[in-house]
Amino acid sequence: GAGVSQTPSNKVTEKGKYVELRCDPISGHTALYWYRQSLGQGPEFLIYFQGTGAADDSGLPNDRFFAVRPEGSVSTLKIQRTERGDSAVYLCASSSTPGELFFGEGSRLTVL
């Protein structure tokens, strides 16, 4: 597609449930990033892929969070045993050139 696509745009779930958020980057972009944005805050880095491999996952807050990019294109962010504190907008961005990110519109996660 023309831009970075994220689904779902909104997800409401109950505490303890499992959630998957999907990101479809711009075609040909080798780098893919996940960020989390809480209300009134800037994007907080979670994980960065170069191709299929996670080049830097130092931002994942704990082992309930995991992300994959098996074919070097679409990525899925997986959150197990969700907690209310996980509520945020999860942003995906892709890049072909170091230093310029193209963002999707985000997936808003609400954990009740």
Place this chain on the structure above:
Amino acid sequence: GDSVTQMEGPVTLSEEAFLTINCTYTATGYPSLFWYVQYPGEGLQLLLKATKADDKGSNKGFEATYRKETTSFHLEKGSVQVSDSAVYFCALSDNTGNQFYFGTGTSLTVIP
């Protein structure tokens, strides 16, 4: 570690007023600096960037100059429009261009 500090908002201006949003950074090495903008209901998009000291980034009437001596990258516009109402994020990328750090965002509202 690397970080960005930007002026807190919200900022409210009348149309045609002069805008300054302050941004300072802390970084090792030679970061690149960015301003991203998020219009209501849309994803973050790159507004302008500067990759080395004394570079000036400009776009849509906005400007920012990379000042190494003051570690700053303040965003300016001489005459704002209602359509400039958005949240503005200052960001830096590290030496590799692969890791990004964002400020907390500054909300701008321009009234007619």
